[in-house]
Amino acid sequence: MYDVVLLTLGSERDAPGGGCGDGDACCGGAPEDTGKPAGPPDGQRCETPRVPVLACADALTARGARVETVVARSDAEVDEVLARLDAPARPDGLTWPDPDSKVRLVVAVASDAQLRAVVRRLVRRYAPPPSRRPAELAGDRTVPDLPPVGVLPLDPARGGPHRDLAAQLGLPRDPAAVAAAVLDGGVRRLDLLRNDGGSVTLDGALLGAADEAGRPLHWRGRVEVDDAVLSDGADPILACAIGNAGGYATLDSLPLLTAPDPADGRVEVAVAVPVPTRPRLGRKKKIRYEVRRARGRAVAVIPRDERVPFLDDGVEGELSRKRSWWTEPGAWAVFTG
Secondary structure, X not given: OOEEEEEXXXXXXXXXXXXXXXXXXXXXXXXXXXXXXXOOHHHOOOOOXXXXXXXXXHHHHXXXXXXXXXXXXXXXXXXXXXXXXXXXXXXXXXOOEOOOOOEEEEEEEOOHHHHHHHHHHHHHHHOOOHHHOOOOOOOOOOOXXXXXXXXXXXXXXXXXXXXXXXXXXXXXXXXXXXXXXXHHXXXXXXXXXXXXXOOEEOOEEEEOEEOOOOOEEXXXXXXXXXXXXXXXXXXXXXXXXXXXXXXXXXXXXXXXXOOOXXXXXXXXXXXXXXXXXXXXXXXXXXXXXXXXXXEEOEEEEEEOOOOEEEEEOOEEEEEOOOEEEXXXXXXXXXXXX
């Protein structure tokens, strides 16, 4: 039988010495490049296990699993949990995941940013330095197959165009169903977006913002997908969506991404550019949006403006220099029902 660790991320503001995830914030991740903690949704504290966590632990225990609940308040505490997934020591000294581990990890998440924070630590733990790249690592990967994780959503599924990653993937949300998936379910391998800022993206990123009145703030930048140029930096851009999955497939009613697939080894990118239409006699000029799309292995965005706001897996940030994302096919995995 398995040892199962139920991991919840603690709130940065209650954690002496900082929290976990981007910018040292646990519960919601932190805005990249700003250092401002996002904190848990709606002011919730994460230190006391919530009802779904307790229910999942009970369901796992009833099935004979040995269960431990852990609240991690820092990257170091997350790393202590992940160390239990390590393989025995290798001759080359690399830290490597154990494909036959009897330890299974369940991450209780109130947001995709929390799940990303844990996967980010997995990447930090197991990605070998370029100078020590082992021969068995696939040529299109910089990390080995990361250990699968069980995802326990702490909040009900929400309707509307922006669904969390668990809903997009069709993962179970009921604690007992999550427990069954971890013990008896299959494993689904998914693509991972790494970026040269040192972080990862599970769902997608959306570059652009609106003012306090809701009016779009146009920005300029060069956007390249492999060899395709979606913007050379001269056009005003309403938004740029970078999709591994479909969380940013639409912006209001404007369709951006057409068919994002988190397991096809490609990233889909869309750039929305305003185009004035020729007015009819006596009518005002109208603006429509042209959406340019491309798919590929990597995308690079070079902002021409000083700072470009963005959301990456729900985490706020500002882009002030070139940022590149690239696909790691099948790098991470989830337990499915």
